[in-house]
Amino acid sequence: KQEVTQIPAALSVPEGENLVLNCSFTDSAIYNLQWFRQDPGKGLTSLLLIQSSQREQTSGRLNASLDKSSGRSTLYIAASQPGDSATYLCAVSGSSNTGKLIFGQGTTLQVKP
Amino acid sequence: DAGVIQSPRHEVTEMGQEVTLRCKPISGHNSLFWYRQTMMRGLELLIYFNNNVPIDDSGMPEDRFSAKMPNASFSTLKIQPSEPRDSAVYFCASSLRPEGTEAFFGQGTRLTVV
Numbered sequence: 451k452q453e454v455t456q457i458p459a460a461l462s463v464p465e466g467e468n469l470v471l472n473c474s475f476t477d478s479a480i481y482n483l484q485w486f487r488q489d490p491g492k493g494l495t496s497l498l499l500i501q502s503s504q505r506e507q508t509s510g511r512l513n514a515s516l517d518k519s520s521g522r523s524t525l526y527i528a529a530s531q532p533g534d535s536a537t538y539l540c541a542v543s544g545s546s547n548t549g550k551l552i553f554g555q556g557t558t559l560q561v562k563p
Numbered sequence: 564d565a566g567v568i569q570s571p572r573h574e575v576t577e578m579g580q581e582v583t584l585r586c587k588p589i590s591g592h593n594s595l596f597w598y599r600q601t602m603m604r605g606l607e608l609l610i611y612f613n614n615n616v617p618i619d620d621s622g623m624p625e626d627r628f629s630a631k632m633p634n635a636s637f638s639t640l641k642i643q644p645s646e647p648r649d650s651a652v653y654f655c656a657s658s659l660r661p662e663g664t665e666a667f668f669g670q671g672t673r674l675t676v677v
Contacts, residue, residue, distance in 0.1 A: 549658050
């Protein structure tokens with residue numbers, strides 16, 4: 451059974467710092483991995499999608515990497531801003547490509563001005 | 564496109580009442596998913612549809628839960644009778660399979676059963 455773990459559960463950093471959020475999964479047979487952002491009381495916003503054949507994806511100040519063989523992904527946020535404060539969720543889709551997502555518990559990020 | 568639209572945004576009901584949550588997926592998407600989010604268990608898949616057909620409902624917690632997708636633009640998740648432990652945020656998501664695999668989520672329905 452696939453399990454997704456995110457470390458740390460919470461993170462507080464001063465504005466301007468570069469930071470890394472970690473995601474690990476137990477079954478390397480995935481179809482893709484997706485990073486989401488969730489603001490309090492809101493829905494999930496897709497940030498980056500990495501296909502299993504890819505090693506990384508970039509969008510603006512965000513860079514996500516995938517090492518499928520070791521069951522790990524990282525989300526790198528450059529030059530963090532207070533507006534980046536949110537919960538970041540990692541989710542994997544199984545190799546059968548059903549679209550079902552298995553989520554981690556998330557990392558709650560606070561960026562202090 | 565307005566994205567995935569869910570209604571209502573908030574629902575407060577008494578234990579034993581029937582609750583119906585609604586979802587309109589993104590136009591053209593052929594897969595629809597219902598998730599539930601709680602503090603204890605995080606986000607869990609309840610059921611998903613492909614081309615309006617339920618494919619996997621193994622995440623539906625009990626027979627009190629049922630979901631339908633009568634057409635490509637509408638789905639419902641019904642709880643009857645509702646219980647306090649059903650209190651959670653329920654999300655609907657849609658995607659286009661198999662070409663696009665990115666899932667897009669609605670804003671969720673926060674359900675409180677008292």
